[in-house]
Amino acid sequence: MTSSDYVALFALGVSAAALFITYRFNERQKKFFENQELLNRTLQRKEDAEVKASRQAELDANFLKIGTGYRLRVFNRGKAAARHVRVEFADESSADDFISSDVERKFPLEVMQPHGSVDLIAAVSMDCASKYSIRLLWEDDHSSSNERMVYPTI
Template sequence: MPISIDVGDVIAGLAFLLSAYATWQTVSFNKKQRSLVESQEKLNNRLLEKENEDSLRERRADLGASFIKLGSSKYRLKIWNKGAATARNVRLEFPEGNDVVIDSDVTDKFPLESLERHQSVELIAAVYMKTKRKHVVRLIWEDEAQSYNEKLSYPTL
């Protein structure tokens, strides 16, 4: 039994091949589209994280301490706020003992009600020959981001 192929069969075969090609292109496009959507979601999540970090950074104070030298023999312990927010209820502790800053100066100025951005407080330091060069200062404060912040600073002479 011979098989005869007429024009309708050729057209149907070409339509089938064209349909298969179109299906393959659609599946390929959908894969690319899916990967694009996934990368878009990752990018959006990273942008949200960055925005949250920036928002938190703007509500956070960042305190530090360092010794500054005035003249040939005068020293001050400078407590400063380089953060974006105001630090409130600032307290100062010396975990390894205080043998350099005058105690009356500390008790007169601390706890400090607020320390604005780029504001600082200086404490008189009594430096003599046997004063150790490295000190530990614990800074404790509140800000808009947290009700309790603590930072150890290691100012050196």
Template sequence: MKIAPVTVGDCIAALAFLLSLYAVISTSRFNNRQRKLIEGQERLNEVVFARESVEATKAKEADLGASFVKLGSNSYRLKVWNRGKATARRVRLEFPEGNECVMESDVEAKFPMELLEPQHSVELIAVVGLNTKRKHPMRLCWDDDSGDDHQKRVYPTL
């Protein structure tokens, strides 16, 4: 059996085949990297969307709290504040275990409060004696743009 001599055309054809094989492998690797990049971008978009959804929800919520503030040597106030991003409406203050330190007339005069704007507060006069308990459970109730009848139990201490 006789082997045919290798011609220049055969060499060019072999080089063209090797070059096309290299191009197919390179394109396949590039497509895999591109697919992974697109998947990563989609995951990032989902995270950003979730974060924006949470922020949009928080923008509609009021966040109320309460604490006692000492003024001078023997004077106290109960401070109720809104640190949320939305206005609290129809704010109510309830004392499930009884009210023994905040002046009832002050509570009746100020609550239910029609509006409590973000970053604003209201103060109530507190009467503190030697036999006054140190922890006073209370319930804050309010409505805001995210819904009605929100409740939060707080435990301000003297």
């Protein structure tokens, strides 16, 4: 073997090592791009969910004890305004525990802003139910017919 053969053999080894290193680098880069694609899809889903949540109102209701009486507070904990808010009691006996003129005067409510609320006076006595079934109906930027059943307890 001559010196040129050794140089050629050395060059072949260097080329093989470079080829192996390039292959490993490309594999790592491929995994990096796959992870980046996964991250982009995840961020896009999160962004879509945030946009959807920003267009939705989320109504709820619970009882508050104020002094010796109770109030049913209907509130919007969503990020969008609720329009045409209505309250329906599941059974007539439940509706009798609230002052009907107060309910009729306040509902249907034209607009309930985010973090807004409306209180209804509850005429609570010893023979009243301790759990109520109430249907909340409203419209928002996301949907024109939202509905939620809530079961507030005293």
